[in-house]
Amino acid sequence: MDLETIPGVGEKTAGALAELDDPERALRDGDVAALARAPGITHGRAARIARGAIRREHDDPGGFLATDRAREVYREVLSLLKDRTVTRYGAQRLETIYPSPCRSRIEEVQAFTREAIEHEPTEDVLAALEGVEPLDRPSDVRVRDRCLATQDAERYSEAREALPELSVEVVEDARGLAELARGYATVVALDESFAGVDVDGDVQVRPDALENPAEVVPERPLAFFARNRTSLRAAVAVHRAADLEAPCDLGSLEDGLERLADDGTVAGDEELDRLTVAVDDLDAAASTAESVANDHLREAIREQDVTIEGADLLSLVERGAGVDSLLSRELADEYAAAVEAAREELVDSLDLDTGEAEIARRAFGDEPTFPVEREEDVVSRLREELTAAKERRAARLKRELAADLADQREGARQLVRNALELDVELAIAQFARDFECTMPEFGTETAGFAIDGGRSPLLDEPLEAIDPVDYAVSEVALLSGVNSGGKTSTLDLVASVVVLAHMGLPVPAENVRLQRFDDLHYHAKTQGTLDAGAFESTVREFADLATGGDGSLVLVDELESITEPGASAKIIAGILEALDENGATAVFVSHLAGEIREMAVFDVTIDGIEAVGLVDGELQVNRSPVKEHLARSTPELIVEKLAGESGAVFYDRLLEKFE
Template sequence: MELSAIPGVGEKTAAALADLDDPEGALRRGDVATVATAPGISEGRAARIVRGAIRYEHDDPGGFLATDRAREVYKEVLGLLKDRTVTEYGAKRVETFYPSAAPSRVEEVQAFVSEAMARDVDPEARAALSDVEPLAAPNDVVVRDRCLATTDAEVYAEAREAIPEVSVEVVEDARGLAELARGYATVVALDEAFAGIDVEGDVRVEPDALERPAAVVPERQLAFFAVNRDRLRAAAEVHREADLEAPTDVEDLLASLDRLREDGTVADDDELDRLQDAVDDLDAAVGMAENVANDHLKEAIQERDVTIEGADLLSLVERGAGVDSLLSRELADEYAQAVDAARDHLVDTLDLRGDEAEMARRAFGDEPTYPVARDDEVVSRLRESLTTARDRRSARLKRELAKDLADHRDGARDLVHAALELDVEYAVARFAADYACTMPEFVEAGDDGNTPGFAIEGGRSPLLDVPHDEVDPVDYAVDGVALLSGVNSGGKTSTLDLVATVVVLAHMGLPVPADSVRLGWFEDLHYHAKTQGTLDAGAFESTVREFADLATGGAGSLVLVDELESITEPGASAKIIAGILEALSGNGATAVFVSHLAGEIREMADFDVTVDGIEAEGLEDGELVVNRSPVKDHLARSTPELIVEKLAGESGDGFYDRLLAKF
């Protein structure tokens, strides 16, 4: 798929899409969430791009919705579907459904819908969907405890591009590696020439490291899973509740996620936690150890009576000796006990072991001083040793966990995508159930090339502002052009809305709100709503021009018009509508014109135009009793005629009989 060839995608947008791992796959799947991760592309824009890609794939020229009212019906229908989604992704994904004249696109959606309608909407799974979101991209990862080393400038440039998360250093020889090893927990040498060298520290010679970036920087893999932990857990819950077949071993994935903290570090490793706590608490522990020693020594001094002979005191003063010498002479045992207490406190508090404990004990020297003070150089070496041990263990654990999670990377994406797609399927299934929908049947054109029209049985418009089960069912079929007559408030406009809704949904590939529907493949839908008031000369001319274009090029069109006579004087309107119907009939379009002038138009038309009627069966307590299904080849009586008929029957007055005879 040539990205820049997609309708609405320019070079800048194509370049942004190219940054995705698999832009063509995302577009073909209708994966709005993935497309929206491209730089500078919002979710709304992503939905439009996906629609453009679909049109491109199916060679669909677009433009099915040819009028404002047709587009309004589509938006209303789309709104009903979006209302039944749970996730933001679902709402945006639904926007990729659009009415198309391309059979391949309609059939593609129908296949999706057939699976959706076969699903039982599980309430628990639907509730779990509220926590599912598209996978997020992690922030840039920066790793400071390791570096890459090479002697080659070209390898240096390649390494910086392949693994930007770590520092890359140029060295001349093994001595350079040794210097790096003193500053980093791990050094990865990229040159095979370094194989077999003996350098103190964690120095690994891995000439193929650039081909295995995840092994060098497991944080890259871990960052992805860390930022998406909750999303993956929610998606796993949806699969569990909906009994979906998972694309990866969910239990193994969840177990690995349990070992990963939100910040991307490894959890539940006692040794790593011990080392981390030791590094974090070192300064505080050393300070407390000093306090322990000094408190012990102070108490010993307070309890001890020290007697110094005058000659001894004079000798100490002459030598310039201070309290340290006095301690060494008189309180050596007490000082040793105080230092031992400090050492034990430091080792026990930080849970130090082996060489760590031995080094910690050297933080307090044997030479008596008061107050007892740490050896900062030893404490610094201890901190470095603990930090290095922590970082090395952390890096090893990260590599192990990243390796485990790497096996789930593609499966994790599919897991979340399947959960989000289930939201769309559930929305379609709920729409179909709420409005008692069925899949329509498309009928190919006959030998004459004319579009077969439509036939609706038991249709109920979902656009009416009443509960769906209270909507009267409508049967209506038109092949060619027809006039639709009927009393005011009898349901003529609602019938047009029903026809438009059924045709829009059918050409979206979606189920329709009827017991059964057969229709032809329409190229476009022209739905003209009722005009409020008579148009001025300019607007009238524009309207006539629009119908002229339609009449000369509208083969394959469905034209729905509501009371066009309101655009000008009734006499002129009848003539204009008759002429339009003649042209539409001649070029094979399907049309329904609602009009109160059906009788006059029929007389003026030069062909036998069909007139259907929504018939009022009478008045009951001042209210019309109406059969909402149009009666074929029947000019419906007007409301005034029904009222006069009622009066004539009630009064027996000849006046009403004479009025009735005028109809």
């Protein structure tokens, strides 16, 4: 894949993406977390790159959201979806779902959505998802007790790239291998020519080492699984709670993770634990053994009556004999018992095996001395034996566990991806349930949109408190109605439904049929009259739309506020004429609907959100626009109410002015 062909990806960004393990897979799956691991790529940038890759795949020109208010609606409905995710990845992944005019893209997401809404967001699954995070690739693994050796410069470069965790050395002959063996615990020779060479130390001839990295550097897979153990365990729990088909053996994976310590070493092996404790406690155990022997001797001396005749004492002094000789002569049995106690203490406290115990017993000699002291050279030898045994066992266990886990690495990756994708699906499913959504129908013969039982998700009200709205427009229409009657909310509902439908997602309604629009132009209500420059800019924008908006949906909220009412009616009438000629679909909310209709050269449709009356000063409104109906204004309703209550001629005369 030529990464620079993705919209918004230049040479520098393409180079950063190329450093990922599998950038094509990440782009294909919209894996924002993986893309964000590329150097210098933020999560927001990663989402834009993923959208760019999707646009390229579907030949999507972009620009569906043509105005600020249209983009605001998209961000608001996207936020509602993201609020229902558990993982950060889920929220990032939803950023790659955007409104598109392309049938292939819409249908692709619709297929995903139809499967998603079948899921049940249970508490067990959501709780398990809290521990799932994208997998991290450890980059800090360094192994210093092993090295690779080769005679070939090309092989040297290949080895450095394939196994960066190890040092790679160039040697000329067997002498060079021998020198390396004196500095490293293990030397792995990559050249077949070294086969049969006899040198001191652990030198392994492995021409296939680069093809089997887990055998040479078991720390690599172990570090990966240790670093990601929490997420992997959570992903296992998600698969079990959601009854998902697993891409690997969950029991084997859990067993492998159980055998792995946080630092990437092997855990749970009793023999390795014994050797580790023995090495760590050797000095303290030897000191304790000394104390046992000396305490034994002191007690024996206190209880022993030693009588030395003068001739014997003189003989001892003349020979320069000291306490040792006296001990040998008078307390030989007690000394032997003290030394035996020290030996048993050392062997028992370190839980040494037979061979190790044989060395340990020599740490305390048979020659009497006081105080009793250990033989440091023997203790050092014991330490070397224990350390070597520990390292041999740890290395073997690492290789075995690495071999078990390395085979499950791709399955483990897919396991986590499945769990993270499930979070996205559950968010969509929860959104669909919370707003009682349905999948919209795009019809090739459908013009405009038809919404049955729609409830705007942008209203800050409980769903049950929102009156359902039925509304359909197939051409150009004016929407009239009383203040606070729900005109803007109706536009928001239409915009939300159209945006969600073109994202390929469910829409908040009982039933929706619509055409595939090329773009959405939603112009929010202007606050106050515009100055001359802003007015000119607004008119230019509508001029561009009027000349090329045949596949557009245009939603406009009270455009008359941009200038004086008389001029506004004329301008809106002209815009509607152009949009009608182009075959665009448009809804213009206006309090000047009657005046605009009179000025338009075609029979413009007027729909009305009808207030059915006043109850205790509160408007009672039919929220669904009535087709071909100019809604009465709030002042008319008030005058009508007063006329009915008082019967005064004044109110009747005022009421006649509204006819």
